[in-house]
Amino acid sequence: MRIGLLTEGGYPYATGESRLWCDRLVRGLGQHEFDVYALSRTADQEARGWIALPPQVHLVRTAPLWSQDDDGLTYGRRERRRFAGHFKDLAAAICGEGGNFASGLYGLAELALEYGGLPGALRSEAAIRILESACRTPGANRTVQAARVPDHLAFAALLERALRPLSLGDWYDEDSLGAVDLCHATSGGSAALPGLLAKRFFGVPLLVTEYGVRLRTHYLDLAADQVPAPVRALITSFHRRLAAEVYEQAAVITPGNTHARRWQEKCGADRAKLRTVYPGMEAGRFAAVGDAEDPGETDTLVWVGRIDPSKDLIALLHAFAEVRKEEPGARLRIVGAPAQGPEGAAYLSHCRALAAQLFPDEAADQHAVGSNPVSFEGIGGPETPDLSAAYASAAVVVLSSVVEGFPISLVEAMFCGRATVSTDVGAVVEVIGGTGLVVPPRNPRALADACLALLKDPERRDRLGAAARARALELFTVEQNLVAFNGIYLDVISHCPVRRKGGAQQLFANPAELYVAGPLPSGAHVPTWAGADQ
Template identity: 65%
Template sequence: MRIGLLTEGGYPYVNGEGGLWCDRLVRGLGQHEFDVYAFSRGEAQEDAGWVPLPPQVRRVRTAPLWTAEDDGVVYGRRARRRFSEHYGELAAALCAAPDAATPAADPATPAADSPAPEADRFTTALHGLAELAHDEGGLVAALRSETAVRALERACRAPGAQRAAREARVQDLLAVAAHLERALRPLSLDWYEEDGLGAVDLCHAAAGGAAALPGLLAHHFLGVPLLLTEYGVRLRTHYLTRPDAPPAVRSLLAAFHSRLAAETYRRAVFVTPGNTHARRWQERCGADRAKLRTVYPGLDATPFAEAGESPQSADPHTLVWAGRVEPAKDLVSLLHAFAAIRAEEPKTRLRIIGGPSGTEGAAYLGHCKALAAQLFPDEAAGPHAVGDNPVSFEEPGGPGSPADACADGAVTVLSSVVEGFPVGLIEAMLCGRATVSTDVGAVVEVIGGTGLVVPPRNPRALAEACVSLLRDPERRARLGAAARARALELFTVEQNISAFHGLYLQIVARTPVRRPALDGAGDPLPFASPAEARIPGHWTDPAPRAVPTWATDAPVPATETAR
């Protein structure tokens, strides 16, 4: 089959976020063809280039999200009226009071079977803007126009609008209009044609938000089914950003991203979170529980095989922490816990392996080094000589591999107060090492019963758990063996690829045939499509196929590479 892989700031760019699992997926499914539709996040990312692509990637089309040149399209009177109507409807849906499209109060509450009126209004306006963009050759200038700001202002001042929207100031309206212009840039692309996304059998969006928007339009206009994968819930990320924005800006942008996420969840055949923590967020944000299929990210177990098969190679007096250095990792609590550990086990050492994340991380790393020097001053006598501090800060990528770093320690420690999917813990599990972790994010789901879990921000509990494992080598060995077995069963590349391959087959099997199969001469192949594929029924999920009156000229600038 032919899969359209939709990404934002990830694959196939060298420094793309989350590009590794996409690359492993594409390479692992060599029997299929892939068309990659990618959004870039910056000029530096584009200049860095792409990763080497396997032969099954037949085409790559890219477009920047970080910039958009004025398309120079001048709307006539009818087009201006259409834009004002559709944009006004979109704004009205955002200004309306919350309904079923917004997150439910109880994460266990299932999503509604049919959309709420305002959600349907949002969807109709979104599709209307997309049709207008293709009919007129672009939407960028219109979204930046005074007409857009005026339509947004009318919606905010209309009866029934939310209080925060009614109190929006001019600068708030300008900020919201600018954000909507960036978010709606995918509507102006020329990807939604029969020779574009219409040529694929299914769209696989590697993230929500902008990456999923082309999949929504391909589904609506071309009947292409959509699979959505979210290893980080985009709506949750939006809620955690812009804390200092004015209330009107936060309210309107939250409404936009909430309705876009709800529409994506509603239209997708399946939604695949990377863990139960993300799955709960998706349910809270409107995803139907019946569509959810948890697919864990896969790690290559080969580099960890040697360490996993020789647990006796670990230093029985060494603790290892690995990851990005930032305040959320709470290394301060770890250092205080290590002070208590040293009081009980003086020979113990702590290796902190990781680089800082941005300027904030660099400042935090400096603070942690200063704290370590204060807690563990160099001693002229005792188990360590002068200048031999028991805490070492090491940059990643030094001598040895990540497997070597995990293998050197008897216990791997995670001290985070906020955590998504703890890849570092899985690496330690593949090495057969016992772990001590804080109860955050998906940690308990990953660890199961193969490690010790303590409350976050509790140095005493962290220290007691580490000491108990340092003093009991047999228990460490049992937990390490169980952890390796669990990781090999659940968190390998092979299980990830197998899960997605099965979902691809399920989706295609329940999707009606949209185009005839042709032979080498271009003639229809008799009996190429089974008769059952044209029989309506619940298993086929037939959707009316709208045929838009799109113009074929003046596409928005984008790049395409055919392989």
């Protein structure tokens, strides 16, 4: 089977969100061919290059979402009329309840494929006038009605960037996405747009995987960037309607957890299309710790992750101060690096200062492990050469987040057979499944009480740790992830007609067994005209 893998800000780049699970997927399903269509988010990501690709990746095409891209083409009178009609549909749908989002979106895509020129047209004075008119219609959202020219210009720039995939003409021909059997979008949003067009132009079925719902990410990013309210309302409406269209056109949608599934259902995803597939993680790297009988340091709490405000280390430090009142020998190891940018570094400095303030008599050296009950450590040092060493030292692994998607650090702790204390955010409860303690977020007292309960009860820790490891090995390994996706690939393709140039489509023209290595089951019918290109 030939899979078109659609990514945004990840695989095959050396940095990014989806690169690890995509790489495991591609390497683990060597019986299939993969063509990768990747959108990059930053110049730095482009500069850092790609990871080494396995031989089953036959084609890679990339395009930037971060650059100012304009092909310099301008429309004639007929093309301007077509653009105006399609953009009015899109703008009306974004601004209120009128218009036809799908008609506008696909109309713009067809115009871009035939003539180019879409980036410049979306930023043109004509587009701004259409947008201004749509914002002022009686049925428009009240927040949108308050938009002014600077807001329209800002939104037009964001929209042009989000719609950049419509202008990638060389992606949409019979030798590119028209030649794949199935498109697998590894996130929603812009990454799924090529899949929508491949289905529109060539009938290619679309599979959408979301381990973190892209629409939710946009909500959080816009709030953090302090975007003006009218612009935020416009771009949020666009992404909400795009998500609805993606879910409508997808053959199957695979959320990574129930938390993501609920978001998708709220955005209109049909429950019949939803199949939860948990992320696959490498259990082998933690096998030595999980198999060992060493219970770790009986008085040590360990936190692992990216240090930023969403992880609420402030609450964790206050909770640990309460723990120390009852367990004076307790230690807290914070293992991780700050988030990129000045905000991450500033937050780490704030946490260090708070630790020194809470434990003034023991803060002579905040960097030395053991001299202070709280240590801030990076991976690769003598005390923490790798993640497994960090978890091995833990009596209890703690997660204190106020915002969380799929809690990777908890799964790693579970592979290591460690008991956990977590805040009730994101997919935490689903992942833990009763094998750890869960408390409300932003509640240092509750966090402290849960940690103390486990520190004082080693037998309970051992029972929870063993149960956690069994659960993780059953649900969250790479192997279960690969089996799930291979089954979905075969299922989707078995329900889709074979596409042939100049010929009629025929449902079930190739049985799914044709894609499986080895002999066919006895009695399976192979059409004599089934070509080798399928």
